[in-house]
Amino acid sequence: MRIATWNINSVTTRLGRVLAWLETREPDVVCLQEIKTTTDAFPLMPMAALGYEAVVLGQGRWNGVAILSRVGLADVSLNLPDQPPYANEGETPIVEARAVGATVGATGSHPGVRLWSLYVPNGREPQHPHFTYKLAWLDQLAVLAASEWNAHQSAPYALLGDFNVAPTDSDVWDRARFEGSTHVTPEERARYQALIDTGLSDLIARPGKGDNPFTFWDYRGGAFHKDEGMRIDLVLANPAFAGAVTDIWVDREARKGSAQSEGGAPSDHAPIIVDLDI
DNA sequence: ATGCCAACCCGGGGTTGA
Numbered sequence: 001m002r003i004a005t006w007n008i009n010s011v012t013t014r015l016g017r018v019l020a021w022l023e024t025r026e027p028d029v030v031c032l033q034e035i036k037t038t039t040d041a042f043p044l045m046p047m048a049a050l051g052y053e054a055v056v057l058g059q060g061r062w063n064g065v066a067i068l069s070r071v072g073l074a075d076v077s078l079n080l081p082d083q084p085p086y087a088n089e090g091e092t093p094i095v096e097a098r099a100v101g102a103t104v105g106a107t108g109s110h111p112g113v114r115l116w117s118l119y120v121p122n123g124r125e126p127q128h129p130h131f132t133y134k135l136a137w138l139d140q141l142a143v144l145a146a147s148e149w150n151a152h153q154s155a156p157y158a159l160l161g162d163f164n165v166a167p168t169d170s171d172v173w174d175r176a177r178f179e180g181s182t183h184v185t186p187e188e189r190a191r192y193q194a195l196i197d198t199g200l201s202d203l204i205a206r207p208g209k210g211d212n213p214f215t216f217w218d219y220r221g222g223a224f225h226k227d228e229g230m231r232i233d234l235v236l237a238n239p240a241f242a243g244a245v246t247d248i249w250v251d252r253e254a255r256k257g258s259a260q261s262e263g264g265a266p267s268d269h270a271p272i273i274v275d276l277d278i
Numbered sequence: 279a280t281g282c283c284a285a286c287c288c289g290g291g292g293t294t295g296a
Contacts, residue, residue, distance in 0.1 A: 124295085265283085
């Protein structure tokens, strides 16, 4: 079974690239983040033409997550249990579209694989209310992780997506540049560690360019070509999942090109592709 | 400190991203 996770930064803008990528890489399951459209506007039809069904949780301009599967999709969960809401100043707090769960690949002889597609809040700046929200969101994710751990003792289970946390200093291209920034603070890394402490392993992809398994490169300043990236998209897996992995790699090809190139701009994130002996 | 780029809204400029 081939499972991928990819922050696509708008499914509408990226549709051509995503469809071509599905045909090339032939993943069985894809966790998508930042679809940036409503649930109703998600392009189900062209995905279905390639054999995929989908669970979609959209939210208009921002956020939005989905899981595509061509090996079945069951036991769908929308949002984290008790997911904290957020509001900018003067707005009504809402539970944002940042988490969907599902069981894929279940058959008569196999319980299937339990997956979550996650888009952790950015945090903006360490002093910003959005950062407090990010930490609360990660705390609630740890609650989910603990309950999922218990519910899937022997079956493969993993949390995948854009965690917006660089677990270690080697997960950013230049630690000095991140002084005072989000993604590298002790508070965020403590929440990452809490997820690991539920029993999950951080499945690090094979190194790419520059020996770095980065998954994100800013659009600006030629960051991708200089490999000035970050490892913030993660696959956190239980032993049954981790033990079945035969390969895991970052598909840097999907990050290539520009707004001027054929097919239009890439996402600023590259997919992680995981192959499993399941 | 800011721009660097790309996406969203909507129709020029603000907001978000990480």
